[in-house]
Amino acid sequence: MARIDGKFIRGMAGDLTFRKVKDKQIVQGKTKKAQIDMTAATYNAxxxxxxxxxxxxxxxxxxxxxxxxxxxxxxxxxxxxxxxxxxxxxxxxxxxxxxxxxxxxxxxxxxxxxxxxxxxxxxxxxxxxxxxxxxxxxxxxxxxxxxxxxxxxxxxxxxxxxxxxxxxxxxxxxxxxxxxxxxxxxxxxxxxxxxxxxxxxxxxxxxxxxxxxxxxxxxxxxxxxxxxxxxxxxxxxxxxxxxxxxxxxxGWQEMTFNDKKKRKKAKKEKKEV
Structure with missing residues (x-):
C-alpha cells in the first residue's frame, strides 16, 4: 500500500512502486518476465x-x-x-x-x-x-x-x-x-x-x-x-x-523423489490491435 510522506509517495500501488531518492520521486513498474514454454523433450530431460x-x-x-x-x-x-x-x-x-x-x-x-x-x-x-x-x-x-x-x-x-x-x-x-x-x-x-x-x-x-x-x-x-x-x-x-x-x-530406508508434474504451457500474451 502506498502512503503520502510529506511531498512524496512511498510504497506500492497496483503495479507501481513509489520511492524517494534524495529529493526526487522515483516510480517503477513491475517487470513482467516472459514464461518460457519448454518442449516435451526439454521438460523430460x-x-x-x-x-x-x-x-x-x-x-x-x-x-x-x-x-x-x-x-x-x-x-x-x-x-x-x-x-x-x-x-x-x-x-x-x-x-x-x-x-x-x-x-x-x-x-x-x-x-x-x-x-x-x-x-x-x-x-x-x-x-x-x-x-x-x-x-x-x-x-x-x-x-x-x-x-x-x-x-x-x-x-x-x-x-x-x-x-x-x-x-x-x-x-x-x-x-x-x-x-x-x-x-x-x-x-x-x-x-x-x-x-x-x-x-x-x-x-x-x-x-x-x-x-x-x-x-x-x-x-x-x-x-x-x-x-x-x-x-x-x-x-x-x-x-x-x-x-x-x-x-x-x-529395515531398509526409503528414498524420496519428486513426482513428475504435468507440463504447463506458457500463456500467450494478447497483442493489442
Whole structure:
C-alpha cells in the first residue's frame, strides 16, 4: 500500500512502486518476465536430471563415511555422471527406467578427489564378485612400495572398502557396510598377503562399492591420520546390480523423489490491435 510522506509517495500501488531518492520521486513498474514454454523433450530431460540429482545425493551420503576429503567439483561431476546414466536408461513409459544395459558401469573408477586419485597410489587390482546374497572383494598380494604408494613419514596405511545397496524398483536403500585392513609400513620393500572381504548383497539391487586409503603415523597419543585436502584417495571400485530378482525387504530406508508434474504451457500474451 502506498502512503503520502510529506511531498512524496512511498510504497506500492497496483503495479507501481513509489520511492524517494534524495529529493526526487522515483516510480517503477513491475517487470513482467516472459514464461518460457519448454518442449516435451526439454521438460523430460529436466525431470530426469532432478531425479538423477536426488539419486546421486543418496549414493554420496552412503559412501561419505569413507570418502574423507573431496575436490571442489566432485558433487557436480558425480551428479553429471548419474544424470547421463538415467538419461540413457529412460524409456518411453513415464517413471520407468531400463537398467539392463549396465549403465551404472559408468561410475566405475570415479575419483572423489582429483588432487589424489586412487589410481596414482594403488596399482594392485581388486576383483569384485557379485552374487545374489554376497559381495566378495579379493585383493591380490601387494608388492610394496611398487603397487601401493605412500607419502613420507607414513607408518600405516588402512585400505577400506564400503558396500552400499539400492533397490531402484522400490526406492529403498540399506545402511552401508564398511570393512578394512591395515598395512604397517616397513623401511624396505615387502609383500602384503592377499586379502578377501565378504559383504552382504541383495538380489536385483544396485551395489556401489567404494574404496579409500588412509595414511597415518604413530604419535605419543596414538595413531594420527595424515589425510588432508590434497591427500585423500577414494574412488568407486564398481557399480553394478546383484543378480536375481528383488525381494521384499525389512529395515531398509526409503528414498524420496519428486513426482513428475504435468507440463504447463506458457500463456500467450494478447497483442493489442
Amino acid at each position: 529436466a525431470y530426469i536430471f532432478g531425479r538423477a540429482s536426488t539419486l546421486a545425493s543418496y549414493i554420496r551420503v552412503q559412501i561419505d563415511p569413507i570418502i574423507g576429503f573431496y575436490d571442489g567439483g566432485m558433487i557436480s561431476r558425480f551428479t553429471g555422471e548419474c544424470n547421463q546414466i538415467l538419461q540413457q536408461a529412460a524409456t518411453a513409459d513415464e517413471n520407468v527406467f531400463d537398467y539392463s544395459q549396465n549403465h551404472f558401469n559408468r561410475l566405475n573408477g570415479f575419483e572423489f578427489n582429483l588432487e589424489s586419485p586412487v589410481k596414482n597410489y594403488l596399482f594392485a587390482q581388486p576383483i569384485v564378485t557379485l552374487a545374489e546374497q554376497i559381495v566378495t572383494i579379493d585383493l591380490p598380494e601387494i608388492k610394496i612400495p611398487k603397487e601401493l604408494k605412500a607419502p613420507e613419514n607414513v607408518q600405516y596405511c588402512t585400505v577400506a572398502f564400503s558396500v552400499s545397496l539400492f533397490d531402484l524398483s522400490t526406492n529403498q536403500y540399506n545402511s552401508t557396510e564398511i570393512k578394512s585392513f591395515e598395512i604397517e609400513w616397513k623401511p624396505r620393500a615387502f609383500s602384503f598377503p592377499a586379502q578377501q572381504l565378504v559383504f552382504e548383497g541383495s538380489p536385483g539391487c544396485l551395489c556401489v562399492i567404494a574404496l579409500a586409503l588412509y595414511y597415518s603415523e604413530r604419535t605419543f597419543a596414538g595413531k594420527a591420520v595424515l589425510n588432508n585436502k590434497k591427500l585423500s584417495p577414494s574412488a568407486i571400485l564398481k557399480a553394478d546390480f546383484c543378480p536375481g530378482e528383488t525381494v521384499p525387504k525389512n
